[in-house]
Amino acid sequence: MSETDPLQPICDRVAAIWPAGRWASLRVVVGVSGGADSVCLLRTLAQMADEAASNLIVAHYDHQTRDDSADDAAFVGQLARDLGLDFELGRSASRDPSRSEADLRGERYEFLDAVARRLGARYVAVAHNRDDQVETILHNIFRGTGGSGARGIAAFRPLGEDLVLARPFLNVARQAIEAAMAAMGQAYRNDPTNAEPMWTRNWLRVELLPMLKDPFPQVDESLLRLGQNVGELQAAVDQIAAELETTTVVCEDAIVRIDIAPLQRAPEAVKVALLQGCWKKMDWPQAKMSHRHWKRLTQLLKNSGSEVDPAGFDLPGNVHVSVSNDAIMLTQRL
Numbered sequence: 001m002s003e004t005d006p007l008q009p010i011c012d013r014v015a016a017i018w019p020a021g022r023w024a025s026l027r028v029v030v031g032v033s034g035g036a037d038s039v040c041l042l043r044t045l046a047q048m049a050d051e052a053a054s055n056l057i058v059a060h061y062d063h064q065t066r067d068d069s070a071d072d073a074a075f076v077g078q079l080a081r082d083l084g085l086d087f088e089l090g091r092s093a094s095r096d097p098s099r100s101e102a103d104l105r106g107e108r109y110e111f112l113d114a115v116a117r118r119l120g121a122r123y124v125a126v127a128h129n130r131d132d133q134v135e136t137i138l139h140n141i142f143r144g145t146g147g148s149g150a151r152g153i154a155a156f157r158p159l160g161e162d163l164v165l166a167r168p169f170l171n172v173a174r175q176a177i178e179a180a181m182a183a184m185g186q187a188y189r190n191d192p193t194n195a196e197p198m199w200t201r202n203w204l205r206v207e208l209l210p211m212l213k214d215p216f217p218q219v220d221e222s223l224l225r226l227g228q229n230v231g232e233l234q235a236a237v238d239q240i241a242a243e244l245e246t247t248t249v250v251c252e253d254a255i256v257r258i259d260i261a262p263l264q265r266a267p268e269a270v271k272v273a274l275l276q277g278c279w280k281k282m283d284w285p286q287a288k289m290s291h292r293h294w295k296r297l298t299q300l301l302k303n304s305g306s307e308v309d310p311a312g313f314d315l316p317g318n319v320h321v322s323v324s325n326d327a328i329m330l331t332q333r334l
């Protein structure tokens with residue numbers, strides 16, 4: 001590649017977290033909405049994979065949220081053909097305008113997951129970028145988050161067995177993406193909903209962050225550094241919790257038993273990580289577990305549950321808590 005190749009700096013940034021040697025010989029489903037980010041991701045991966053680019057599968061999901069959404073699908077299909085790549089199109093059965101952002105995301109990931117499994121892919125790649133990471137960290141801080149939320153978006157996340165969600169653009173700024181697309185003359189579709197400050201995330205992007213950048217020009221870097229530092233601390237806490245778990249937690253017949261005494265003096269963050277590890281292991285829903293709920297449990301680990309009603313109490317997700325013989329017992333009532 002020539003030194004003036006506009007995509008090269010982006011390929012280098014991606015290679016720093018996801019070198020082609022790790023994925024180019026495997027099948028990779030690339031989620032392409034048609035916007036600048038995912039079009040750029042596709043072009044970047046195709047360039048990095050070079051001759052192995054035919055392992056890339058272009059996948060687009062038509063949510064049917066806009067009258068012209070079929071044009072996005074046609075655009076992505078044409079781009080796949082131009083690059084000589086396979087194209088998979090999914091289409092929502094619903095046109096219901098009241099579907100939430102989370103509903104749409106859920107449908108989309110279900111589709112990407114299904115395509116990947118059907119075609120034997122090892123990765124699904126999506127194009128969340130550095131600005132998305134900044135917005136996510138800020139959003140999570142405002143919503144109220146523990147260490148895991150302040151870490152932001154993970155670069156890699158398992159999607160069940162043998163399939164990994166990869167976000168190789170987390171170090172690539174939106175501005176660099178748009179500049180590279182312009183320099184290459186690569187067209188992309190604009191999603192008009194991205195510029196409307198109607199959803200909280202878009203409000204952060206369109207209104208708040210630009211406002212913060214005036215008095216704090218380094219706000220992006222500061223938030224990213226915070227996310228990274230918190231991530232490292234959280235990893236250390238998780239490790240301590242995992243070690244303690246081996247001697248204090250027993251899961252048997254759908255009942256989790258946690259010995260209180262050895263955990264009494266453990267720091268609060270370690271107790272929370274240990275408890276969240278139990279929820280994960282048992283596949284219990286955590287979404288409705290608030291700070292207050294975790295706090296209630298860590299209090300039990302602190303004072304041996306002496307003030308708990310013998311009948312116990314329930315937590316969201318129908319998880320029942322009781323205390324007996326110096327241990328907390330957790331079980332899900334179905």
Ligand SMILES: Nc1ncnc2c1ncn2[C@@H]1O[C@H](COP(=O)(O)OP(=O)(O)OP(=O)(O)O)[C@@H](O)[C@H]1O
Nearest residue numbers: 031032033037038059060061062105126127128132
């Ligand atoms: N309709 C689509 N079809 C295929 N892939 C898509 C589609 N929409 C989004 N993607 C993929 O997901 C990435 C992230 O998109 P977007 O930020 O809109 O969604 P999200 O997963 O809901 O993220 P967030 O949680 O930040 O809102 C895109 O860059 C693209 O790779």
